[in-house]
Amino acid sequence: MNEVALQVAETPFEETVVRIALAGALGMFLGLEREWSQKSAGIRTFSLISLLAAVFTVLAIETESAIGEGLLVLGGVLVIVQGVLLAVQGLMSEDETGLSLTTSVSMLVAYGVGALVAVGFILEGVTVAVLSSLLLVLKRELHEFAWGLSHEEMRSTIEFAILAFVIYPILPAETTVEFAGLAIPLEPQVIWLMVVAVAGIGIANYAIVTTYGGRGIAITGFFGGLASSTAVVGTMLDHVRQRPEAASYAVAAILLANAAMATRNLAIAVGFTAGSDSEILVEAIVPLGAVIVLAFAVAALTADWDESGPMELESPFSLRNALGFGVVFLGVLVFGSLAETWFGTLGFYATAVASGFVSSAGATTSAVVLYRGGQLGGPEATVAILLATVSSIVVKALLASTSTNTDFRNRVTAYSAILLIGGTLASVLVVV
Structure with a gap:
């Protein structure tokens, strides 16, 4: 006082x-x-x-x-x-x-x-x-x-509030885990934030899909992908579990999440180098552009977007599914940290790959900052950005492979391969 x-x-x-x-x-x-x-x-x-x-x-x-x-x-x-x-x-x-x-x-x-x-x-x-x-x-x-909420919707709302506002703040920002004789640094809050993101995108998906039907999944996929393309997979895993017949829409949502992720990375690569003393990273435009175009094209062709009837979902999100996704995501982070330690001289590229598991935007931003500062050349920065983008696409396919829906996981794997091959061919054409 x-x-x-x-x-x-x-x-x-x-x-x-x-x-x-x-x-x-x-x-x-x-x-x-x-x-x-x-x-x-x-x-x-x-x-x-x-x-x-x-x-x-x-x-x-x-x-x-x-x-x-x-x-x-x-x-x-x-x-x-x-x-x-x-x-x-x-x-x-x-x-x-x-x-x-x-x-x-x-x-x-x-x-x-x-x-x-x-x-x-x-x-x-x-x-x-x-x-x-x-x-x-x-x-x-x-x-x-409030009066329109069902019992399941109310329970999901309370569960989400616990995840986001009770558990997340009490977790440590950083910790170290011993594995295979190595000390692996982990960020529990980042891992839990992915669980919160899966739940949050799931709630948004529930509201959009119940309002707009199948077409709403496209909105969830793309705009959810701008926030966290990896979290979209967790939401779609739950979506397919509740409605196996809507697998094609879920696959399209993941493709659109990949398109959003590549669009975001391209915007960072071009936007943060334009108007600076460094040259614009034009090398990244063609491969990332190819991924964006292919993702939109495949999503448009694989799902029947004319069918816009209502889709009944059991609940906004599954707490069990969100926590399970968090466990799988933790395993991916541990593997990425080990890969970064083992690869020694290729540590920067390994870091880009590992960062892509969490957020390719973070790896892209780091590469652009180093490029603007002169620590990296244009080719090296472009390779790091592409590795982070590839890593993000691959990890989504790996996470989708945990689904019990064979058609869903096979489609995600096949279409992810198309994106990777298309981006690789575009890169080769630019080099040649």
């Missing part, structure tokens, strides 16, 4: 006035929706609550006395008591425009916003006010969304 007091005491008087005025404006903003909804507590009430919090907070900080802090606490208690009384009144009233529990909580939020702004947490206060107002405005949409 003393440190904050010193910071506020050193600020000009005008700035304190501005903060108090901003607190009142944010309270008015919060009360706007309540006024529009014809609640008893509206713009004036909310604005006064935020102003009261700002005034008591400034007194508590600048006077550094127990009286100021007491007033701040007393103001919060009074807002809570008033909110509870009005909530009870609203519940007992048959008038639909009576105060609700939401309004009571909103009053307390307004008090908190005023205190935040007065202390100096301007961005935080504005964020809370805007998000709170958004929640109030989207009342009908949020209720309809």
